[in-house]
Amino acid sequence: MVTNTKILAQEFEYFEPESVDEALELLSLYKGQARVIAGGTDLLVKMKRELISPEALISLSRISALKCFNEDEKMLRIGAAVTLFQAESNSTVARSYSALYEALRSMAAPAIRNMGTIGGNLANASPAADTAPPLLVYNSCLKLRSKKGERIVPLEEFFLGPGSTVLSPEELIIEIQVPFLEASEGSSFLKLGRVSADIAKINVAVYLRREGERCALCRIALGSVAPTPLRIYSAEKLAEGEIFTESLIKKVARECQEKIRPIDDVRSTREYRIWVSAVLVEEALRAAWLRSGGKL
Amino acid sequence: MREKQIALKINGKVYQVKVKANTLLLNLLRELGFTGPKYGCGVGECGACSVLLDGKLTLSCLTLAISCHQKEVITAEGLSEGEQLHPLAQSFIEHGAIQCGFCTPGMLVAAKSLLDQNPNPTEEEIRQYLRGNLCRCTGYTPIVEAILEQTQK
Numbered sequence: 001m002v003t004n005t006k007i008l009a010q011e012f013e014y015f016e017p018e019s020v021d022e023a024l025e026l027l028s029l030y031k032g033q034a035r036v037i038a039g040g041t042d043l044l045v046k047m048k049r050e051l052i053s054p055e056a057l058i059s060l061s062r063i064s065a066l067k068c069f070n071e072d073e074k075m076l077r078i079g080a081a082v083t084l085f086q087a088e089s090n091s092t093v094a095r096s097y098s099a100l101y102e103a104l105r106s107m108a109a110p111a112i113r114n115m116g117t118i119g120g121n122l123a124n125a126s127p128a129a130d131t132a133p134p135l136l137v138y139n140s141c142l143k144l145r146s147k148k149g150e151r152i153v154p155l156e157e158f159f160l161g162p163g164s165t166v167l168s169p170e171e172l173i174i175e176i177q178v179p180f181l182e183a184s185e186g187s188s189f190l191k192l193g194r195v196s197a198d199i200a201k202i203n204v205a206v207y208l209r210r211e212g213e214r215c216a217l218c219r220i221a222l223g224s225v226a227p228t229p230l231r232i233y234s235a236e237k238l239a240e241g242e243i244f245t246e247s248l249i250k251k252v253a254r255e256c257q258e259k260i261r262p263i264d265d266v267r268s269t270r271e272y273r274i275w276v277s278a279v280l281v282e283e284a285l286r287a288a289w290l291r292s293g294g295k296l
Numbered sequence: 297m298r299e300k301q302i303a304l305k306i307n308g309k310v311y312q313v314k315v316k317a318n319t320l321l322l323n324l325l326r327e328l329g330f331t332g333p334k335y336g337c338g339v340g341e342c343g344a345c346s347v348l349l350d351g352k353l354t355l356s357c358l359t360l361a362i363s364c365h366q367k368e369v370i371t372a373e374g375l376s377e378g379e380q381l382h383p384l385a386q387s388f389i390e391h392g393a394i395q396c397g398f399c400t401p402g403m404l405v406a407a408k409s410l411l412d413q414n415p416n417p418t419e420e421e422i423r424q425y426l427r428g429n430l431c432r433c434t435g436y437t438p439i440v441e442a443i444l445e446q447t448q449k
Contacts, residue, residue, distance in 0.1 A: 005338025005357070007323065011297040014317035014362050037360075044358045045339045057317070059363055109428020110409065112340055114352045115359075197427045 005048045013056040020065060020145065023172060026058050028147045032169030034058050038081050039115035041108075042124040066119070066174065075180055077143075080119025080173040084108070084131075087118050097178065098291055099134035099187035099205040106130060106189070109197050119173040122158065125165045125228070126199075128267075132159070132229035133205035133221035134189050140178045146171040159228035185209045185217075186291030188284045192276060194267070200224050201268035202277060206284040208239075210292035215239045220252070220281065225260035225273055232256045235281075244289055246296070253281040302365040306330060307374030315361040321347070322356035325371060332372035332401035336430070343429030346402035347371050353409040372401030375408055384408060384446050391442035395433030402429050407443045415448045 017023040027034055035054040037043050038061075046052050060066050066081035069090055076092055087093055088104035107113060107121075107130045121131045122142070132155070140155045144167060155176075158165050167173065181187070191203035202224045209217035218239035223229045235255035242248050262273035286296060299314045306328065315324060322333055322345045333356050336344030345357040348370040356369075375382035384407050387393075394400050403426065410417055410425040417425065422443050423436070431439060 006335050008318040008320055008360075010318060012317055013297070014300075014360065016363070040358055040360065041340050041355075044360075048338060057360075061363060109343065110406070110425055111343065111346055111353045111355045111428050114354060195427075 003049050005045075008044065008048055010047055010050070010053050012054055014059065015056060016059045016062045018062045020063060020172065020174065023058055023060065023063060024145065024147045024170070026056070027170045027172065030056050034169075036060060036123070036172060038117040038120040039083065039112075041112050041116045042120060042126075060117075070175075073180075076178045078118055078176045078178065080175055081117045082119075084113040084116050084118060084121070085110070088113070096181050097134065097138065097187065099137060099189040099207065099288075100131065100178070102189040103130040103134045103191070103203070103205070106191050106193075107197065118176060122155070122176070123165060123167060123173055125159055125161075125163050127162055127227055127229060128200045128203065128224040129229060130189075130191060130200060130203055130223070133203055133223050134187065135176060135178065136221035136229055136231055137187060137205045137207035137219040138178050138181070139219070140176055142176055143174040144171045145174050150174075152177070156231055161227045181207075182209075184211070184292055186288040186293070188287035188291065190280045190284045190287075191223075192280065199267060202262070202273050202280060204277070204280045204284045206281070206288040208244075208285070208288045208292050208294075210244070210289065210294045213243050213294070215242055215244045215248075215289075218252070220256060220284075222256065222260055222277065222281075224267070225262040225277065230260065232259050234259060239285075244294055244296075249282050249285045252285060253278040256281045300362055300365075302362060304361075304364045304366070305368040307370055313361075317360065317362050319361040320357055321349075321359040321361045321364055321369070324361040325356060325369065330371045330373060332374075332405075334398055334401060336398070336402075341428075341430070342399075343402045343406060343426075344399055346405045346429065348405055348409060351412070353406055370405070372404045375404060382408070384411075384443065387442040387445050388439070391438045391445070393434060393438040393442040399429060399431040399433075403431065403439055407446075410443070411446065417443075417447060419444060 034056040037057045060081040066079045068079050070077040187207040189205045191200040207219040218236045220232045235252045239252045257278040262270045334344040336342035347356045
C-alpha cells in the first residue's frame with residue numbers, strides 16, 4: 001500500500017494528563033480505543049502507515065512520575081517514560097548494568113534517543129528491541145497499572161509476538177524493575193546491524209554470576225531470532241555449575257544456535273542469523289565472564 | 297477533531313497558533329515560513345526535519361505540534377542572526393559541505409546540538425552524532441571537516 005508519510009491523515013483526540021491516575025481514567029474511558037504516546041517514534045510511524053488508527057492519543061509527556069529513576073536496597077526502578085538518552089546517561093546504568101548500557105548506546109541516532117523511551121521500546125514489542133535482551137537476562141519485572149489495579153509481570157512473560165504483549169489496552173507500564181547486581185555478576189550485550197545505530201539483524205545479552213572458576217548462574221537472551229525476544233534456558237543450564245572454559249563457551253553457544261528460529265526478512269536471512277548467533281553468544285559470554293571478575 | 301490554541305516560541309519569537317491534534321510540527325513550521333526543516337523520509341530515518349525542541353535534537357516529522365505548547369523550537373534559520381550566518385553555516389560554505397542543500401538545515405541543527413553538549417568532539421564523535429542525518433551528495437567528509445573546524449581545538 002502506498003502511504004504518505006508527509007502528513008498524519010488520521011484524526012484523533014489528544015490528551016496530556018498530568019498524573020498516572022488521570023491517564024488511566026482516560027484509557028478506561030476509551031475502552032481500548034486509545035493509545036499511549038511517549039516518544040512517538042514507533043507509534044506515529046505506524047499511524048502514518050495506517051497500521052493502527054486509535055480514537056485518542058494519551059501523552060505521557062506531563063507525568064513526571066514516569067520520568068524518574070528510583071533505587072532501593074534491592075533494585076533499580078526505571079520510569080517507563082525515561083528516554084533512551086536519559087537511561088544511558090544514568091550513572092547506575094552505566095556502572096552496573098553493562099548489557100543494558102551497551103544496548104542503549106547501540107540504539108538509533110541522537111534525535112530518536114532523545115524522543116524514544118525505554119517503556120515504549122518494550123511496549124512496541126519488536127522482536128529486535130534492543131533493550132529487551134538485557135532486561136530479560138537481569139530478570140527484570142514490569143509494574144503495570146490500570147484502573148482495576150496493579151500487577152507485576154516478569155519481562156519474560158510480557159512478550160506474546162511481534163507487536164503483541166500481555167499489556168491490556170487499558171493498562172500502562174509504570175516502571176521497569178531491575179534487580180541490583182553484585183561484583184561477582186557480569187553482563188554484556190552485542191548486536192549486528194548493517195551500519196551502526198541500525199535495527200538489529202540479531203542481538204544477544206548474557207548475564208553470569210561467578211563463584212571462583214565456576215559459573216553459578218547464567219542467563220542468555222537473543223533478539224530478532226524468533227517472534228519475541230527469547231531466553232535460551234537449555235543453554236543456560238549447560239553452563240550453570242560448570243568450570244568456565246573455552247570448550248564450555250563453545251558448547252553453550254552451539255546450544256543457542258540450535259534453539260533459535262529466525263526468519264528471512266529485509267535485514268538478514270535465516271541462515272546468516274543462525275551462523276552468526278554462535279559467534280555473538282561466544283563473544284558475549286567471554287565479555288560477561290571477564291566483567292564478573294573471571295579469567296579466560 | 298477539535299482545534300487547540302497553542303503558544304510556542306520559534307527562533308526566539310512566540311507564536312499563538314491553532315492546531316489540530318494530527319498536525320505535525322514539521323508542517324506547522326513550514327506553513328509559518330520556517331522552511332529550514334525538510335520533509336525527507338517521514339519515518340525517522342533521514343534527519344532532514346531535525347530541530348531543537350527545548351534544546352534537544354528532535355525530529356519534527358514525528359512530533360505532534362499540539363505537544364509543543366509552551367515549548368521552544370529552534371530551526372536552522374534560527375541559528376543565524378539575520379544576515380549574519382552562524383559560524384557553523386559559514387564553515388559549511390567554506391568547506392563545500394553543501395551540494396544540493398537538502399540535508400544541510402538538519403545537519404546544522406544536529407551539529408549545533410553536538411557542540412552544545414560537547415564543544416570539543418573528535419572526528420569519530422562527530423560522525424557518530426551525525427549518524428541519523430543522511431546526505432546523498434557530499435560523502436560526508438566536507439561536512440565533518442566543517443564541524444571539526446568549529447570545535448574548540
